Amino acid sequence: MFIPPSAWFTGFVPDLPTPFDAADAIDLRAFAALCERQIRAGVPALVVCETAGEAPTLSLAEQELLIRAAVDVARGRVRIIAGAMSNATSQAIELARRAEAAGADAVMAVVPAYNRPMQDGMLAHFRAIAGAIGLPVILHDIPSRTLRPLADETLLRLVESRRVVGLRDGSGDITRPMRLARHLPANFRLLSGDDSTTFGFLADGGDGAISEVANVAPDLCRAILSQVRQGRLQSARYLDKRLMPLIGCLAEESPAALKYALSTLGLMSPATRLPIVPLGDAARAEVIRAFAAISDEELIDGIGA
Template sequence: MPDNANPAAWLAGCIPDLPTPFDERGAVDLAAFARLCERQIKADVPAIVVCETAGEASTLTPEDQDSIIRAAVEVARGRIRVIAGAGSNSTSQAIELTQRAEAAGADAVLSVVPYYNKPMQAGIHAHFRAIAISTALPIILHDIPSRTIRELSDDTLAGLAESRQFIGLRDGTGDIARLARLRQRLPTGFRLLSGDDATALAFVAGGGDGSISLVSNVAPRLCQAVYLNCRKGRLPSARYLQSRLAPLTASLVRESPAALKYALGLLGLMRPDTRLPIVELDELAKREVADAIAEIGDDEDLACPIERRHGPRLPEVSAATS
């Protein structure tokens, strides 16, 4: 379907939710961030997500977010889409972040259900409608009740999707049965993406359009292969590839984004530093991440085949190399 018929046609496949690298002083490391972006572009991802869950958005200043989005846009140069996280539990702040993302050149925003406030569904609907009025950018909704307490109900989603400005949903519920319910109620061009790596294959096999993924940061080509095999009907191949990723998925989601940053540090792509209240992994968690990476260390996706260089036991890494 051409883009002019479905403006969300590009929103499909395995899309990484990028972390935000910090330098030894705790400032945003834009050089390392650019490397992460370029690596994903070379893996042929359709888009990248920045300043969202994996990006420690709640610890970023508006100026941090501006610089990250602008850096992503500059690296992308139109080769892929840049989706900027712009959510908040304050509607006015979400509007400000959305407008700043638009000014920085983002192609779309990802906006999460307001957290902590526990708004009623009418308030959630009004929140997202106010954001939509404030911008010309397409909006992807993010439903992740484990973090927000309140869910985005099917009725609220269907009402919002009547506007073509709302182009998709990142569904972090892990509820595969929901997919069939939603397809009957949403416009044909509305995109449904899993926000849960553990159930992403089942989601796509059930008719989903793709996923927004943590694991894709570490193994982008392998994640893309899972998606493409599934969409082409080669489910045994997709399941086999997914099984290779299972230990990595389990190790990353347990303590994200600290585990993700440690994994990318082992690959020499960035420092593993986080901002409080997130702290570094304990030694057991580090070993689980290292062992999970070693299991797929021969895959062509990995930037540096650690196991080949260092043997079966991986070294501790405190800082990324350039």
């Protein structure tokens, strides 16, 4: 049965890292365990082959392997959102088509990096991807990495296509949900892509977050969302502030810090793929201190054990 994305593209959705073994190959067993942990935590969807997944370092075959693995683990219990990350439109289309063939439920397409396309170029890029597949398309705006933002006017032109169903907003602009709400279709979803400003984004009407910190603390993130939706903003702000030291660590050295954090919980190796390298001693100590700051919340499996 078809379930529209508006029913599941909401809440905290983890941007999953890609585990590697000592031979620099994908560790499918660890990846499956990460997927299952999140599913048991009640997430609505999983994002694979995107920012935290070190997508630019993955071959086409590796990306397809990861998507199929996530689909196999999920067995329909959650939706799989596959990254189609490339600054070449033809390559992004190829990734999107492979994701569809592998069983993904939606694709996430980012504003092209390095090329610095004009707004009309972004419009044509996303329309070409949406027109090449039968899946819903989620846009990803992250100006800190792409240098050029996706303008509100361009977004509103893109949502004329019912294929474009949501935005991962990594701009840090917490006013965007309130500013755009009356102009967007009722079933369009706005999710934060910046953990450090997610609380403000949610409080201003955002629908959720595509999150790195949710990989580490899915239950704590779910508690924050629940408090916001109940109008208990003071309680939500308290929990969000407790997470801030960890969020800061993850943002400073993404995704190496995320991988190290998960390794301390026994969930995966901290191994990264060049040009990303593992954390140094000082950064590792910062992650441990960040864990200590939230250990008494008892909402992260493995901390304090």
